[in-house]
Amino acid sequence: MNNVPLDLNPFFQPSSIAIVGASQDFTTIGGKPVRNLLAHGYQGKLYLVNPRYSEINGLACYPSIDAIPDEIDHVLIAVSKKHITGTIEQCIQKKAKFITIFGAGYAEVGEEGAELQQQLVELCRSHGIRFCGPNCIGSINVKQSLPMGFSNSFEKESFISGNIGLVSQSGALGYATFALGQEEGLGFSYVANTGNQADLNTLDFLEFLVSNPDTKVVSGYMEAVPDGQRLKKIALDAIQEQKPLVIFKSGRSDLGKMAAMSHTGSLAGSEQAFQAVAKQYGITLVKDTDDLIDSLKIFSRGKTASGNRVAVISTSGATGIMMADNCAELGLEMAVLSEDTRKKIKNILPDFASSLNPVDVTAQALNDKDIFRRCLDILIMAPEVDSLVVTTTFAGALVLKMMEEVIKADESSDKPILVSLTGPEDLVGSARRRLYEVGVPTYGSVARTTASLKKLVDYSDFLRKKTLLVHEEAANTIPQDDIQLKKHMTEYDVKALLRKWGIPVPQGGMAATEEEVRLLADTLSFPIAAKVVSKEITHKSDIGGVVLHINDAEGAVQAMKQIFKNVNEKIPGAEAEGILLEEMAPSPFLEAIVGVKRDPQFGPMIMCGLGGIYVEVLKDVSLRNAPVSPMEALEMIRELKAYPLFKGARGGAEYDVEAFADALVKISHLAVMLDDLEEMDINPLIIRPKGQGVLALDGLLIK
């Protein structure tokens, strides 16, 4: 897991490029890359390969790769399937560092294509050469204006270079996003498209982008996660580097997932698991191209927010009200301005303008020199303000002048400043482009502005909390013994394991004879419960294997007899190891459910909820990837809609949330330790009143 990331520098910044299948017809897949590289004045050595030509556009054309009198960093292959294997073999001989295969017709079209694709993978792997594609559009090094592919968006005179790295499984989606982003002033470092990602996949590129010093914002579109554990590692690195990681994952719905699988063949984990991991690892999730571009805008500005308190300057009542609505709906707080701040603002504004947040400077105030600028300065300096939104529907020279003030304020402050500019091109286009140019996050509507700010606030909050760092500490409190699980774990075995891991289980023990029952019962406080212990019986209650509310030793003996009789009748021949006698938990308590399930992508996931209708009918559960830190465990519990019940809603007791969280932490670490664990259920885990802890009343473990 701690490998050095693959060095993709020769891929993105090749000293030499060969284009195999180069064409003089610049409308074809073999011609477009030639034209694009020539148009952008590639400074390295460009070798064209095509036996049909001796030159293209004055550039020598070689009959084969062998014939090139030089080393090649990056080979772009535009030949058809028929010639692919021979071409790859030549690349291997030439010791080319990277290959991009543009052509389609491989795994995406059926078994025959998949087979050929797999052969290419094996061929390249066995010679240590890596390739991108097939079925991809290519990549672009925006820093050096170096387009290596045939996207329509490469046919511009110049590109905006910047700090955003993007990798997209889909070429269509990736380059539409790139082109749209460029239109709105977004500067990119590198963009790649992995297509069928037979060899290099989205994670290889994300990992490189996280390590790449030109890239400060790392983003990706994927239809499935190629490797869950690796995504987590990349996310950790991104946090370390303080680079926001923005992921647009489609295939969220069952039908979408089916469609995506037919594309990629990757093992699909559950969408819920992916979302839980994203939450835990500070990954910003987006669900649409607009959403992706909006997020890149605010993250590429490079600021973080020190809290969720937003100040708003509006030029009309309406957009101010809309900001207040949107903030409330997203859980952002409209900053409560201090007496001091309000006094300063009142001194500037005319009587009728509002000095409350949203500060409505009104149309008239804007005619007065300096009012807008001074309000801006006061609010951005105010300690009770974490970020500032300017929202206007103004047009023409007026809004352009205002925006110059916004740009100055943005430069002078570490606090995020966002602009919501609603209007058509002819009225607000020039102001919008000016803001794009300098990188002030600018949006066409109040809703998009607040949604983006919310993403920044959440990310900043995540960085501040350092949730992941707390993991290590928690892990130290966990027993590190090697655990051997029996082939079949009975309730008794599971409880012994839980006890060893510091999760309280009821006082009690196992007894197999009348004598043992009596002896054991005398050591317990009544009432007690008796349950059959047998590896052949999972649903104990259903077959009469449980007796509750036993009030003395004699009752316990009777219970054992009754249980054995029931078991014999219901499951003849079932072997019982004995009965489990345990003290019953005194009221009051809440019944929780804790579950662990292994996700094929991300490993063990831990779930909690309240028993009965809460989980079964209301689906009121929290999910996280194991292990969880104490902070995450508390967050899981607080996320439950039923959370008020823990805090004494409806006149009930206040329950031991801390002990519940502690149990979640321990169970999550246990789940990670047990390599062969498929599923574990603690149902119920009794949560007792504050200070009295928890009790695992039943436990099931499936390997």
Added chain:
Amino acid sequence: MNNVPLDLNPFFQPSSIAIVGASQDFTTIGGKPVRNLLAHGYQGKLYLVNPRYSEINGLACYPSIDAIPDEIDHVLIAVSKKHITGTIEQCIQKKAKFITIFGAGYAEVGEEGAELQQQLVELCRSHGIRFCGPNCIGSINVKQSLPMGFSNSFEKESFISGNIGLVSQSGALGYATFALGQEEGLGFSYVANTGNQADLNTLDFLEFLVSNPDTKVVSGYMEAVPDGQRLKKIALDAIQEQKPLVIFKSGRSDLGKMAAMSHTGSLAGSEQAFQAVAKQYGITLVKDTDDLIDSLKIFSRGKTASGNRVAVISTSGATGIMMADNCAELGLEMAVLSEDTRKKIKNILPDFASSLNPVDVTAQALNDKDIFRRCLDILIMAPEVDSLVVTTTFAGALVLKMMEEVIKADESSDKPILVSLTGPEDLVGSARRRLYEVGVPTYGSVARTTASLKKLVDYSDFLRKKTLLVHEEAANTIPQDDIQLKKHMTEYDVKALLRKWGIPVPQGGMAATEEEVRLLADTLSFPIAAKVVSKEITHKSDIGGVVLHINDAEGAVQAMKQIFKNVNEKIPGAEAEGILLEEMAPSPFLEAIVGVKRDPQFGPMIMCGLGGIYVEVLKDVSLRNAPVSPMEALEMIRELKAYPLFKGARGGAEYDVEAFADALVKISHLAVMLDDLEEMDINPLIIRPKGQGVLALDGLLIK
């Protein structure tokens, strides 16, 4: 309520216009309307009024309105507050039909301004003259290219005329929406801005637009609803006319509402009540300018969807998957293609393209002549398809050619066709503009496309269900007697009322003496409950006023004694009318809560939910404006997250949802009949197993 709508034709299509305070400086509020009317070649008679000029731009300028030798339909007033009263008086003398007051400085700036504004209202009302504003930007008759105000968006050479009517309380928001909409090809009929809406308000304009034959889609932005009952009436008319009513209401959050109230002073109803009314009256709610424009796009096309089954043609896997995800998340169904349809598509597509929905024609298929067009035709004709989305990231001539096919298909079919076109201006701009031109709903992202389609599907569904028409029938089953409520209604009184209205209450009665208790108890099936009846006691249980599980007449007597003792101790001097003896409901049952509360805007609202944690902790409630139809009542119950419990979740019984719905209908009609009802609570209403009905166990009524 059944008035003829105000005739705003002279307002929007005046034969003569006077501009008072007309200025030759065309950058001012008095000059811009002059320039705008001249620029657009107003065909009626334009009279300028300003004592300081004799002519402006060659047009005669009158010293006062009196001096105009003609009748005036619409007077635009650009004078300051100082001259407003005199000007209005002249308008009255002149018998002008409508006035628009542009100037600010009235109710929005404080008490003094509010007072002057109120004087204007009284002055105009007493002479039967209506005015728009003050503090507004003006209005535009787009049909006749007739801008009557000073919006920046009026300064275009020409406008796109169409079937959308828009009224906005905010000028900034309204005209930004108008301008943005025009940029995206939206055609409008009339647009107005009501500003402080001292006289004419948003509802006056909505009502006019619903009745106006040029307008097929009616839309409005409002910060508060001026009159809830009237909005309902307008919504009913809109349904009758089959015109979608699209409302963007801000002031949804508490802070937003506060900000809005300071603007308008209108009585704010609850946001929940507004949303319930919108749902019941088929009003499409939007929350953002983008959302508003997107909705107008699809509604102005004038088609409805016969169901929620969507077919998708994509040119890349990614956008197809995204469509599937978005449909799933919004509750739209990806159409399951029939064998027949799939066979037809397979015949056309290359092997590797997907004939499943989403149908991915892939980049290669598009090179082949006619494949796209034929897929389009097959899908739009398929009976299993209700609407079609084409999604592509293609660019240039290719996409333009594709879109010509889309336009033909759209013309030839009644089914909605939407296009998702993701890309920048230079790549997809011309295709986008072509679609705007012909009015095929076109969006820049998959998410916006599906969100708009969802709104059309919901609206179409609403029209089909005819929920509102069913009201009448239900109302006929309700007793129409005149009801006189006592000043203080005890539980006994409330139950008598409920029984009369056909809502079952437990068998029982009231007794005041030992003898009465014995006689009454003998007529009942045990166990029974005893409760104190007193208009001075609301929380009976808290003071020991309730005894449950009484098993014989003697027990009932003892219960009465105990209750009277408790009452005497806890509330000395409280007068008890007696005790209520009632049979207890046999298990099993669910405890529901039904509440009625009068909303200041919309009148009585009815709420239901399950008792205990469901309402109190989980806030799991449904809300509607009373009365509700049987269909709406069922919908209320189905909306509850706890609904599975009614259908026998967790091995429980199936409960009597129909009887519950029937009770909701009756209670809602009762709520409407009782003019002076403030609040009513039936808690609990017991829902018994299917076929066994409901029982109101307790009732509280506050006038």
